[in-house]
Amino acid sequence: xxxxxxxxxxxxxxxxxxxxxxxxxxxxxxxxxxxxxxxxxxxxxxxxxxxxxxxxxxxxxxxxxxxxxxxxxxxxxxxxxxxxxxxxxxxxxxxxxxxxxxxxxxxxxxxxxxxxxxxxxxxxxxxxxxxxxxxxxxxxxxxxxxxxxxxxxxxxxxxxxxxxxxxxxxxxxxxxxxxxxxxxxxxxxxxxxxxxxxxxxxxxxxxxxxxxxxxxxxxxxxxxxxxxxxxxxxxxxxxxxxxxxxxxxxxxxxxxxxxxxxxxxxxxxxxxxxxxxxxxxxxxxxxxxxxxxxxxxxxxxxxxxxxxxxxxxxxxxxxxxxxxxxxxxxxxxxxxxxxxxxxxxxxxxxxxxxxxxxxxxxxxxxxxxxxxxxxxxxxxxxxxxxxxxxxxxxxxxxxxxxxxxxxxxxxxxxxxxxxxxxxxxxxxxxxxxxxxxxxxxxxxxxxxxxxxxxxxxxxxxxxxxxxxxxxxxxxxxxxxxxxxxxxxxxxxxxxxxxxxxxxxxxxxxxxxxxxxxxxxxxxxxxxxxxxxxxxxxxxxxxxxxxxxxxxxxxxxxxxxxxxxxxxxxxxxxxxxxxxxxxxxxxxxxxxxxxxxxxxxxxxxxxxxxxxxxxxxxxxxxxxxxxxxxxxxxxxxxx
Numbered sequence: 352x353x354x355x356x357x358x359x360x361x362x363x364x365x366x367x368x369x370x371x372x373x374x375x376x377x378x379x380x381x382x383x384x385x386x387x388x389x390x391x392x393x394x395x396x397x398x399x400x401x402x403x404x405x406x407x408x409x410x411x412x413x414x415x416x417x418x419x420x421x422x423x424x425x426x427x428x429x430x431x432x433x434x435x436x437x438x439x440x441x442x443x444x445x446x447x448x449x450x451x452x453x454x455x456x457x458x459x460x461x462x463x464x465x466x467x468x469x470x471x472x473x474x475x476x477x478x479x480x481x482x483x484x485x486x487x488x489x490x491x492x493x494x495x496x497x498x499x500x501x502x503x504x505x506x507x508x509x510x511x512x513x514x515x516x517x518x519x520x521x522x523x524x525x526x527x528x529x530x531x532x533x534x535x536x537x538x539x540x541x542x543x544x545x546x547x548x549x550x551x552x553x554x555x556x557x558x559x560x561x562x563x564x565x566x567x568x569x570x571x572x573x574x575x576x577x578x579x580x581x582x583x584x585x586x587x588x589x590x591x592x593x594x595x596x597x598x599x600x601x602x603x604x605x606x607x608x609x610x611x612x613x614x615x616x617x618x619x620x621x622x623x624x625x626x627x628x629x630x631x632x633x634x635x636x637x638x639x640x641x642x643x644x645x646x647x648x649x650x651x652x653x654x655x656x657x658x659x660x661x662x663x664x665x666x667x668x669x670x671x672x673x674x675x676x677x678x679x680x681x682x683x684x685x686x687x688x689x690x691x692x693x694x695x696x697x698x699x700x701x702x703x704x705x706x707x708x709x710x711x712x713x714x715x716x717x718x719x720x721x722x723x724x725x726x727x728x729x730x731x732x733x734x735x736x737x738x739x740x741x742x743x744x745x746x747x748x749x750x751x752x753x754x755x756x757x758x759x760x761x762x763x764x765x766x767x768x769x770x771x772x773x774x775x776x777x778x779x780x781x782x783x784x785x786x787x788x789x790x791x792x793x794x795x796x797x798x799x800x801x802x803x804x805x806x807x808x809x810x811x812x813x814x815x816x817x818x819x820x821x822x823x824x825x826x827x828x829x830x831x832x833x834x835x836x837x838x839x840x841x842x843x844x845x846x847x848x849x850x851x852x853x854x855x856x857x858x859x860x861x862x863x864x865x866x867x868x869x870x871x872x873x874x875x876x877x878x879x880x881x882x883x884x885x886x887x888x889x890x891x892x893x894x895x896x897x898x899x900x901x902x903x904x905x906x907x908x909x910x911x912x913x914x915x916x917x918x919x920x921x922x923x924x925x926x927x928x929x930x931x932x933x934x935x936x937x938x939x940x941x942x943x944x945x946x947x948x949x950x951x952x953x954x955x956x957x958x959x960x961x962x963x964x965x966x967x968x969x970x971x972x973x974x975x976x977x978x979x980x981x982x983x984x985x986x987x988x989x
Contacts, residue, residue, distance in 0.1 A: 417447075422520040425505070426455045428475055428513060442498075442520060444491030455518050459500050460486045474502045474516055485523065497527040540629040542599045543606035551628035551636060555688050558640045576683050577642035579652050580695035581676040583659075584707045586633035589670065600665045601672070602633065608658045613637055616651045636695075645712065648680045652710035660708075673708035675699060680713075697721065723769065727777050730766075732786045735793055739765050742797055743972035746981060747818065747943060747965050750957040755981050757816035757850065759965065760798035761972045762790070774820075782822050791825045792834055799842045799849065801975050806844075809982050818850040818880065826853075826865045832872055846876030850901065854882050866897075873898030880943070885931060895938060902935045904928060906946025909966070912955055929959045936960065 416423060422439035424432045435450040443450065443458060456462045461471045461484070473479035482502045490496050499521045507514065538550035546554070558576060583605065590598040606629065613625040616639070623641025630636055637655070642648055656674060663670045677698030679691060694713050702711035734740065744758040764772040781787035802817035825831050839846055851872065873879055880901035885908060908931075911924035928944075935942045944956050947966030956964060970981070 424518045496524045499523045546628040548630045575642040577639035577648040577680040579637040583633040584673045645680045675702040676710035745972040748969045759818040787822045788829045803842045803844045816848045850878040852880045852882040903943045
């Protein structure tokens, strides 16, 4: 009937009998005590299942560890093996159980050097995340193998669990062998099969950085190193005429003889090793570690020269070659690879310059001169711009009356490092690199301005002429005529008061542009003087055709005015000088004698008829202020 309650219904799919029959029973099932008991029962069931899972997982991990083909071991924080798998036992030739409690570092050689030992300890103590190195181990069958050893920390289940690491060992012998083959190809020359430049410098650096260990059972070390650096003379002609194939055969044959020489030298002087290398092209080197001294190394160089001078038979061709060798031998201490090779290269250059087919020993004094010359060459041009050059002046005195007629301008370089340098230290360098043009133009302008200043300061005295040296390159590489004309115009100096000095060898063969320049200068009124006359390639036929005004006799003739027995002079030099003076006068030229140092020399030159003299008897080269004093001190002229 509608609106009538039938009581609670059982949930769908549940029989009424399955439900609690009373409210009291329902309350009991829902009470806290009853719920807690059910939860505890469920937790115990879950814990039992979790422990079973962990145990099963651990069994799986251990099975995988033991069955792995990669040799492995679990190591504790003190470096002792806790477990080792079968693969590690097979690698080391011992049952895995026998490896337990042993120090892992001893098993795989992790204590061989300080760096490896330190890195390994840092991993054990948790100070390093991982470590890897390569070690050479002994296999049980007697062969050696290369192994890559890795050490990584293992994750701990809890903070209370002791620290452990996993050590694994991988056999990388095949990879190492391939790397060694590739390195050999990379480090050796394919033509001669000798070590190449890369390997040579590697060995050289090692020899200089790590001197050989001194063993009491071995002969005493010398602590020296030697190098023979050589190349073949004229090898390019072999390639050009016979082809590169024959050239390569020649290089291979040369390499063989160098190797024989090195072996024979090792027999004569046992001790250090020898390395024969091809550095490139036709350049070879023999590096002698722990050299027995300079004499031993020069003996090796002589043997190499003798061996290479013997003819080569190459595929029916008989070739003869020679070599130039630079020899350097010095203590290891204080020597660098760069310094040694620079010395060797310099010495090889000396051997070439001295005539080839020879060996040359490094000379520190000669090298210092070369270095000084190079330093001067690199700073010469800027020095002109910085005003480091000055002029000094040496009087030219009339032989008949002792009156100063003129002065020669002599350049000096006030070098900030080497002090005051005379012209013979830098003029040749300036001529070689072309800076003589810039320097010569400065000297010419400065000298003319000074001559004009003396003239203006002493208007009542006869004007002095100024003599300036000119290099032949100034005639070729610049417009000397235009430079002289401009400077004379700027300074106001009369052309007749300027004398230009050129060397005999430069003037005597003049033709074309130089001759036209000299003629133009002479037509301008400038005097032309031949310097150092009598020592060059004298050609008297040219002398009558050149626009020359003055001959300056070389000082060697004047210095030759000597007394044989202390009383009578030797007549030979006087006869030669007298003949040159007479010849010059007949050609309308005046004569200046250089290097006049004594009154006796001056008297004989005056008697011969020499016009002017220059030398220490009268004055050294002095500052311009001293020349002004000489002008005012000149005796009155008749």
